[in-house]
Amino acid sequence: xxxxxxEVQNNIGVITMDNGENxxxxxxxxxxxxxxxxxxxxxxVRAVVITSSDEKNWSQGINLNFLMKAMQDxxxxxxxxxxxxxxxxxxxxxxxxxxxxxxxNGHAFGNGAMLACACDFRVMRSDRGYFCFPxxxxxxxxxxxxxxxxxxxxxxxxxxxxxxxxxxxTAADLLADHVIEAAYPDAPSTFDGAMEFAATFNKGRxxxxxxxxxxxxxxxxVIATEDKPYxxxxxxxx
Numbered sequence: 001x002x003x004x005x006x007e008v009q010n011n012i013g014v015i016t017m018d019n020g021e022n023x024x025x026x027x028x029x030x031x032x033x034x035x036x037x038x039x040x041x042x043x044x045v046r047a048v049v050i051t052s053s054d055e056k057n058w059s060q061g062i063n064l065n066f067l068m069k070a071m072q073d074x075x076x077x078x079x080x081x082x083x084x085x086x087x088x089x090x091x092x093x094x095x096x097x098x099x100x101x102x103x104x105n106g107h108a109f110g111n112g113a114m115l116a117c118a119c120d121f122r123v124m125r126s127d128r129g130y131f132c133f134p135x136x137x138x139x140x141x142x143x144x145x146x147x148x149x150x151x152x153x154x155x156x157x158x159x160x161x162x163x164x165x166x167x168x169x170t171a172a173d174l175l176a177d178h179v180i181e182a183a184y185p186d187a188p189s190t191f192d193g194a195m196e197f198a199a200t201f202n203k204g205r206x207x208x209x210x211x212x213x214x215x216x217x218x219x220x221x222v223i224a225t226e227d228k229p230y231x232x233x234x235x236x237x238x
Contacts, residue, residue: 004031013039023063029085047198061110097209103194117153130168145223
């Protein structure tokens, strides 16, 4: 069963995370990469919206059951494979030649919040759902690349606060700090708002992609170089 679905609606690619809490593991990463492949292959797609089919969750981040079991069982290559695959997802989002909008229609925790930050724009529902970096409470440090692309999505002082406290931020908090473009009253209006925003884009892929390459080249370099020693040595938990 696919955990990520892709379809095109009125020249907008819709990536739907379709596995409940949308915990991130190897099948999740592979599903996201396949969806991005499909979006880039379809030249009619002028923007992409990432949403979730779950009532409560956008993405709850890393599948810790998978990660901890793999670590305990000595399946270290599987852990590395997952980390590199997620870094490829983040890099593909940072360099996609079209705008990518996160329609945060539920909880975005940990790597789920990071996934949203790797997108170009974000909108969020305001009636329920939190945005949170709980890593400080579960003894998982950020990789250097994660720090870099989260900083491009939110003011540094707010990132500093959320990262070091683990506080759960609301849509109102994020709107005040311009982390999200808009807050909507419920899940359906959040998706509709994201689609409406996506429809305002009709940029050439060449120039849009080049803008993103020049904007984000330092982030991509950090992901490619500074993350590698931590992944290879499995310095992923404390």
